[in-house]
Amino acid sequence: MKPHVLVLDDEPAVARAIKRVLTAAGFEVEAVNDASSARAKLRERVFAVVVSDERMPEISGVDFLAECAQEYPATIRLLLTGYADAQTAANAVNRAEIFRLLFKPWSEAEFIAAVREAAWRHSLMDEDEPTVEGPPRDIAEDVEPN
């Protein structure tokens, strides 16, 4: 089973882009554009990682992740923002207990690394231990003979 990642961003294009990147990196990704959909997803299954945008019309990312920290403390939280002042950063750490603060525009490699690190942290705390790899298969299947 792949680690599940929930992405919350009010901009559908950004949410889709993140989903595309993380899916290609081997994660099972759910992308939503509002907090109520995110809450519904969180009730459905265990997510290893939640990535939330900071600036959204109905709720801030910090508030949403603080809520997650209360309800789903084992889910690792990442905050995505275009700009973070000291107060936002302090709230992210003190209230939402986030794992990483990621800035837009993000480096794809760093973004994936942060989510992998978060998923690994979650797996160390979770007995179910999801992994992005499916059943082992012969690597030779992937080789295209010249």
Next chain:
Amino acid sequence: MILVADPMRLTADLLCRRLRADGFEALAFATAAGVLGRLGPGRVRAVIVDPALSAGIVAKIRATLPKTPILAFGTSDRPQDVASALAEGANAFLVKGRATPTQLVSRLNALLDGDPAKHEPGDAGGAMEGSYYIHVDARSADAPRLAIDVGAGAGFKCADCGGALALYLQRDIGRWGKWLFGTFGCLVCAKRRVPARHIASIGASLIEPLLEPVAVAAGGAR
């Protein structure tokens, strides 16, 4: 004693906790100086290290512990990062978030049991067990050059101990498994060597045409 070195102290602590639950003695470190200061022959059974801890950390550990299993464990699955860790002396490379703690412990046990070729799901590449021909493109390299690059002695044996060399091919997940990169490893002393000249000259992803697996013919020769 298993040493766990990770830039994130809590992550290292959590892994140690898991290892202890599996019966290992384990110590966590979050700095290169910390882990290097605890290396000592006879006491350390294996080292699990994130190569991001410090540049060249795997090579530094290997310099002190030439025969101790080193399991590199990082967030990057880029072929150059994996090849670099293996070239520095890591016996295996696992990717965080892809390998589970259970798979990591399984891989660690395999290394401690002296089975460097065994791979588990979650490795940077899966195992390609079997026999393969190596096709060396005469335009970019030739067999003698390859032998020099991998430090092979007479008969293509390990120059250090004379053991048989095995070729480890690993999938480059970032390219949808279509590419392979290879390292040569001694089955006796477990020392790994990457044909660095080829990687340096043509790029890690292009090593695949040099290492072309084909159907195995009877008698193992083509």
